[in-house]
Amino acid sequence: MRFSDTMLGIVLLFLGAAIAIYARTLPAVPGQQYGAAAFPTLIGLAMVCCALILFVKGWQAGRLPLVARTEWTRQPGALLAVLVTILCIIAYIFLARRVGFVPISFAMLLVLFRLLSVSWGKAIFFAVAATMATDYVFRSLLLVPLPFGVMPRLPW
Amino acid sequence: MDAMFQAFGLVFTWQVLTTVTAAALFGLLVGAVPGLTATMATALLVPLTFFMDPIPAVGAMVTCAAMAIFAGDIPGTLLRMPGTPASAAYTSEAYAMTRKGEAERALGACVLFSALGGLFGTLVLIFAAPALAEFALSFSSQEYFWMAMLGLTCATFIGSASPVKGMVSLLIGLLVATVGLNNASGVPRFTFGSTDLMAGIDFIPAMIGLFAVSEVMRTMAAGAPSWDNVQVKVGNIFRDWGGMLAHYWRQQIRGNVTGTAIGILPGAGADVAAYVSYAISRRFSRTPEKYGRGHVEGLVEATSSNNAALSSAWVPALVFGIPGDTITAIVIGVLYVKGLNPGPTLFLFNPQTIYAVFLIFILANLLMIPLGWMVIKLARGLLRTPRSILMPIILVFCIVGAFASNNAAYGIVVMLVFGLLGFFMEENDIPIAPCILGIVIGPILEHNFITTMIKSDGSLLTFVNRPIAAVLAVALALIWASVLYSTFRKRQEAST
Numbered sequence: 001m002r003f004s005d006t007m008l009g010i011v012l013l014f015l016g017a018a019i020a021i022y023a024r025t026l027p028a029v030p031g032q033q034y035g036a037a038a039f040p041t042l043i044g045l046a047m048v049c050c051a052l053i054l055f056v057k058g059w060q061a062g063r064l065p066l067v068a069r070t071e072w073t074r075q076p077g078a079l080l081a082v083l084v085t086i087l088c089i090i091a092y093i094f095l096a097r098r099v100g101f102v103p104i105s106f107a108m109l110l111v112l113f114r115l116l117s118v119s120w121g122k123a124i125f126f127a128v129a130a131t132m133a134t135d136y137v138f139r140s141l142l143l144v145p146l147p148f149g150v151m152p153r154l155p156w
Numbered sequence: 157m158d159a160m161f162q163a164f165g166l167v168f169t170w171q172v173l174t175t176v177t178a179a180a181l182f183g184l185l186v187g188a189v190p191g192l193t194a195t196m197a198t199a200l201l202v203p204l205t206f207f208m209d210p211i212p213a214v215g216a217m218v219t220c221a222a223m224a225i226f227a228g229d230i231p232g233t234l235l236r237m238p239g240t241p242a243s244a245a246y247t248s249e250a251y252a253m254t255r256k257g258e259a260e261r262a263l264g265a266c267v268l269f270s271a272l273g274g275l276f277g278t279l280v281l282i283f284a285a286p287a288l289a290e291f292a293l294s295f296s297s298q299e300y301f302w303m304a305m306l307g308l309t310c311a312t313f314i315g316s317a318s319p320v321k322g323m324v325s326l327l328i329g330l331l332v333a334t335v336g337l338n339n340a341s342g343v344p345r346f347t348f349g350s351t352d353l354m355a356g357i358d359f360i361p362a363m364i365g366l367f368a369v370s371e372v373m374r375t376m377a378a379g380a381p382s383w384d385n386v387q388v389k390v391g392n393i394f395r396d397w398g399g400m401l402a403h404y405w406r407q408q409i410r411g412n413v414t415g416t417a418i419g420i421l422p423g424a425g426a427d428v429a430a431y432v433s434y435a436i437s438r439r440f441s442r443t444p445e446k447y448g449r450g451h452v453e454g455l456v457e458a459t460s461s462n463n464a465a466l467s468s469a470w471v472p473a474l475v476f477g478i479p480g481d482t483i484t485a486i487v488i489g490v491l492y493v494k495g496l497n498p499g500p501t502l503f504l505f506n507p508q509t510i511y512a513v514f515l516i517f518i519l520a521n522l523l524m525i526p527l528g529w530m531v532i533k534l535a536r537g538l539l540r541t542p543r544s545i546l547m548p549i550i551l552v553f554c555i556v557g558a559f560a561s562n563n564a565a566y567g568i569v570v571m572l573v574f575g576l577l578g579f580f581m582e583e584n585d586i587p588i589a590p591c592i593l594g595i596v597i598g599p600i601l602e603h604n605f606i607t608t609m610i611k612s613d614g615s616l617l618t619f620v621n622r623p624i625a626a627v628l629a630v631a632l633a634l635i636w637a638s639v640l641y642s643t644f645r646k647r648q649e650a651s652t
Contacts, residue, residue, distance in 0.1 A: 003584055012324065019331065022346070029341045033614035036343035039602045043330050050327065053320050070583055072377050081376040082579075085551065089369075089572045092555055093565050101556075109548050116379065116544035130549045134556055142207045144560040 001073070006058030007066040009051040016047030084115055100149020101139075105131045163511030166211050167519070175212040176219045176516060180523055183220035184531045187227030188538055189546065190237035194224035194426075195482045196371065199363040200550075202490060203557035210494040210509065215516040217490060221483045222274055222520045225426055225466050226528060229266040229459060230535050233259060234390075242462040245430035252450030264393035265400055265452050266459050267528040269408060273460035274521035276412040277419060277467025282514050284420070284468075288475045289503040297611070298619050300476065301604040302628035303422060304597050307478045309632060310423030311593040313639045321586045328577070329594020330601075332357050338599065340606040352566045359489050359595060361558035361570040366588055368554045369575025374582070375547045390532055400452065407437055407457040415461030419468030423593055425481020426462040426469070433461035467517055474498050474510065478597060482589050485596040 003011070023040035058064070072078050088108045096104050106127050113123035138144040166172070179201065186197035198221050205213035228239030229250065236251035238244040253262040295303075312322040335346045336356030347353040401408075411433045418429040437457035438447045447454055469480025470487075477498035479485035491498050496509060503510055531538070558571035578588055612618035620626045 001580070001583060008324070008584065026343050026345060027341075032610060034606055034609040036339050036341045036345060038606070039339075040331075040334050040345060043327055043334065046323070047327050050320055050324050057320070075377075075379070077379065078377040081379065082373050085373050085376045086572070086576070088551070089555065089568065089575075093568050093572070096565065105552050105555075109552060112376070112548035112551065113544065116376070116547070118542075118544050122545070126545055126549070130552060134552055138203075138556050138560065142204065142560070144203075144556065145563055146556065146559070 002068045002070050004058055004064045004066050004068065005054045005061060006064075009054035009058060010066075012047050012051035012054065016044045016051060018044075019047065020044030081115055084111065088112060096149070097147045098149055100151035101146040102131055102135055102151045103149065105134065159507040160511055162508035163515055166508060166512040167215070167515045171209070172212045172215055172516075175208065176215050176519065177523070179216035179220040180223045180520065180527050183223030184227045184527060185538070186220075187224030187239045188230045188531060188535065189541075189543075190231045190235065190239050192371065192550075193240045193367065194221050194228065194242065195240075195363075195486070196367040197221070197224040198483050198486050199360070199367050200553060200557060202360050202363070202486060203560040205490055206493065206560065210496055211512050211516075213490060213494055214487070214496070214513055215520075217483075217487050218513065218516050219520040219523070222463065222466055222517075223524060223527065225462055226266065226270040226459075226524055227531060229270070230263065230532060231539060233262045233266065234535060235539065242426040242430050242466075243459075244427070245434045245462075246455050246458045248448060249434075249450065249455055252448065253452065253455070254450075256450045258450065258452075260391040260393045261396055261400075261452060262455060263390060263532050264395065264397060265455050267393060267525055267532070268397055268400070269411070269456050269460040270463040270528075271521045271524045272408065273412050273415060273463035274467050274524065275518065276460075277416050277464035278514065278517040278521065280416045280420075280464075280468050281470055281517065285471050285474055285510070286503050288471065289500040292475050292500040293504075295476075295500070295624070296622070297604040297607040298622055298625040299628060301601065301608060301619065302625055302632060303472070303476050303478050304601040304604065306628060306632055306635075307422030307472070307593060307597050308590075308601070309635055310421050311590045311597075312423075313635070317587075318585065319639060319643060321584075322590050325581065325586050325588065326590040326594045328581075329591035330598040332362070332591075333595050333598025334602070340603060340610075352564075357595075358561055358567055358570055360486075360561040361567040362574045362595065363486055363592065364554050364558050365571040365574030365576075366578035366592065368550060369571055370578030370582060372547050372551045372554070373575060373579050375543055381543070390535065393529060393532060400456065404453060404456045407453055408460050410436065410440075411457035411460030412464045414457075415464030416468040418461075419465030419480055420471045422472040422476070422478040422480055423597075424465075425483065426465040427481075427589075429465035430458045430462040434458040463521075467521075470513075470517075474502060474513075475500060478600065479593060482592045485592050488596060 020041050023037045023044060026037040028037065029035040088111060092104055092108060109127035109130055110123055113127060135146065139146045182201065183197050186192045187194055198217055201216060201220050205216060225240060225242050228243035230239060232238040232243040232247040233250040233254055236247055238247045250262045253259065308326060312326045313319050335353055337344050337354050338356050339345065344354055414433045414436060415429040418424050418432060434454050434457065437454045438444050441447065441453055469484045472478045472480050473484035473488055477488060479488050488498055496502060496506060554571060555568055558567040561567045581588055608618055620629050
C-alpha cells in the first residue's frame with residue numbers, strides 16, 4: 001500500500017493537529033512557561049508543516065491516486081502471506097499464556113513453513129528443532145519465564 | 157595505567173572471550189544473509205545481553221556489529237545483494253569483480269581493509285573519546301540540547317533521499333519518545349489510561365519490530381524466493397594483499413579518515429560513510445572510467461570507511477550519550493540497563509570499563525580476519541540456506557526477544573505495532589533510521605530544553621549565551637542552510 005504525497009499529507013495533517021490539540025489538555029507547571037505540553041505541541045506543529053510541504057509536492061506531481069497498490073500485492077498469495085504472519089503474532093499474544101510456548105511456537109512455525117511451501121517433512125523437523133532450541137536457550141540458559149500453558153516442563 | 161591492567165583482567169576471561177567469539181559468529185552469519193542488517197543483528201542480540209555482565213554484554217554488541225558490517229560485503233560480492241545497507245554503496249563494483257573472476261581479490265580486500273578501517277576508527281576512539289570527555293565535563297544543558305539537535309539534524313538530512321520524509325520519520329520517533337510519565341513535570345502523556353504505556357514505549361521491542369519483523373513480513377510477501385546459486389569458486393583471499401596495500405594506501409587512509417569523521421558526527425553512521433567515501437574515491441581517482449566495471453580502488457576506500465565509521469560512532473555515544481548511528485542507539489539502551497550511563501562521567505568513574513570496551517574493539521577487528529576467512533569459505537553453503545526456513549525461525553526469535561525485554565506480552569504488542577509501522581514506512585520510502593534516533597535522542601532533547609528553560613526562567617537567549625553552545629548553534633544553522641540551499645538548487649536544476 002503506497003500513499004501519494006497528498007494522502008501522506010492528509011494523514012499527517014490530522015495526526016499533527018490531534019497531537020497539538022491533545023497537548024493543550026496537559027497540565028502546565030505553575031510558574032513555568034514550558035511544561036509537559038511544550039514538546040508535543042512542537043511535534044504536532046512540525047507535522048502540520050511537513051503535511052503542507054507534502055501537499056505542495058503532491059500538487060506539483062499532478063493527479064495521482066491517493067492510495068496505490070504496490071507491485072508485490074499483485075503477486076498471488078502475497079497479501080495472504082503478510083496477513084497470516086500478522087495473525088500468527090496476534091495468536092501468540094492471545095494464546096501463549098493458555099497454551100504454552102512450545103505448542104504455539106510449533107504451530108506457528110508449521111503454518112509459516114507450509115505457507116512458504118516447505119515440504120511437510122522438513123517443516124515438521126525444523127518446527128520441532130527450532131522450538132526446542134529456542135525453549136532451551138531462552139528458558140533454561142537465560143531464565144526467561146516463557147509461558148508453560150498446558151505443556152509439562154521439558155526435561156532440561 | 158592501573159585502570160588499563162584492570163581492563164585486561166576484565167576482558168581476558170573465558171566468559172568474555174567465548175561471548176565475543178559467539179557474538180562474532182552470530183554477526184557474521186546475520187550480516188552475510190541479504191536483508192538481515194547489522195542493526196537487526198544487534199537488536200536481536202539485545203534480549204540475550206540482559207542476562208550477561210556489563211563487559212561481555214557490551215563486548216558482544218561491539219563484535220557482532222563489526223562482523224555484520226564486514227559480512228554484508230560477502231553476498232554483495234557473490235550475489236550482488238548487499239548483506240547490510242552499509243555495503244550497498246559498492247555492491248555493483250564488487251559484483252563486477254566477481255564476474256571478471258576476481259571474487260577472491262574483492263573479498264580479500266573487504267576483509268583486510270574492513271579490519272584495518274575498524275582498527276583506525278578504534279584508535280581514534282581511544283584517543284579522542286577521553287579528551288572529548290574532559291571537554292564535555294564543562295557542558296551544561298544548553299550544550300547537550302544543541303548536541304542532540306545536531307544528532308537529529310544529521311540523522312534526518314545526511315544521506316536521505318527526501319528531507320521531508322526523513323523529517324516525518326524523525327517526528328514519528330520523537331512522538332514515540334514522548335509517551336509515558338518520563339518527562340520533566342512527570343505528567344502522563346499519550347497513555348490513554350494504560351498502565352503499560354505509563355513507563356513509555358519499550359525501546360527494544362520497538363527496534364525488533366522496526367528492523368526484524370518488518371523484514372520478515374516483506375520476505376513472506378515475496379514468498380521467500382531462494383537466492384541464485386553461487387557458482388563462483390572463491391580461491392585464496394590472501395593473495396595480493398601486499399600489492400593492494402602498497403598500491404592503495406592513499407585510498408585506504410582517505411577512507412579511514414572520512415569514515416571516522418562521519419562516524420563521529422552524531423546521527424550519521426556506516427551507511428553514509430560508505431556512500432561518501434565511494435564518491436570521493438571516484439572523484440579523486442586517476443582512472444575514474446574504471447569505476448563500476450570491477451575496479452578494486454573504490455572498494456578499498458569504501459570498505460575501509462564503513463568499518464571506521466562503525467568504531468568512531470561510539471565517540472558521541474560514550475561521551476555525550478548521543479548515538480552516532482542506529483547501532484549505537486541500541487547500544488546506549490543496553491549501557492543504561494547495565495548501569496554504565498554514557499556521558500563524560502563514565503570516563504571518570506569507570507575508566508576500566510571503557511578501556512575494556514576499547515580492548516574488545518581491537519580484538520574484534522583482529523578476529524575479523526580469521527573468522528572472515530572461514531565464513532567466506534563457508535559462504536557457498538551459507539547462501540544456499542533457504543530463506544523459507546530462516547524467516548519463520550527469525551520471527552519466533554523476535555517474539556521471544558520482545559517478550560524477554562520485560563517478560564510480558566506487552567513487549568510483543570509493541571513489536572507487532574512497530575513491525576507494521578516499519579513495513580508501512582518502507583513501502584512509502586520513509587527512512588527508518590531517523591525514527592530510531594528520534595526515539596533515543598528525543599528524551600535527551602526535551603529534558604535539556606525544559607531544564608534550560610527552568611534555569612533561565614523562560615528566556616530563549618540562554619541557548620546561545622555560552623561560547624560552546626553558540627558555536628554549536630552556528631554549526632547547526634550552517635547545516636540547515638546548506639540543506640535548504642541544495643534542495644533549492646536541485647529543484648531549480650530539475651525545472652530547467
